[in-house]
Amino acid sequence: MKTCYFCKGKIVNKRIRHVHHWGEEIIIFENVPADVCTQCGEVFFSPEVLETMDKVSQKRIAPKKSIAVPVFSLP
Numbered sequence: 698m699k700t701c702y703f704c705k706g707k708i709v710n711k712r713i714r715h716v717h718h719w720g721e722e723i724i725i726f727e728n729v730p731a732d733v734c735t736q737c738g739e740v741f742f743s744p745e746v747l748e749t750m751d752k753v754s755q756k757r758i759a760p761k762k763s764i765a766v767p768v769f770s771l772p
Contacts, residue, residue, distance in 0.1 A: 701734035701737060702741075703737060704734060706735055706737055707735045708733065709732070709733055709735055710731075710733075711732075712728050712729065713729050714727050714728075714729070715729045715750075717754060722754075726750060727761075729742070731746070
């Protein structure tokens with residue numbers, strides 16, 4: 698993919714931090730290979746990367762570290 702599906706901007710390969718929601722859990726993936734649009738910021742993952750994130754999300758792989766995340770509710 699050379700151009701963004703949505704805005705037709707240029708796509709570059711990067712390593713990113715991705716916040717993934719899995720049910721009630723929030724999982725942070727670091728150093729994730731992705732294609733990112735330089736114009737709108739849309740992120741595209743390969744099928745292999747998506748499969749790996751699914752496996753990790755299903756707790757088949759131990760996390761590198763865990764962190765506490767504060768949750769706020771706005772009035």
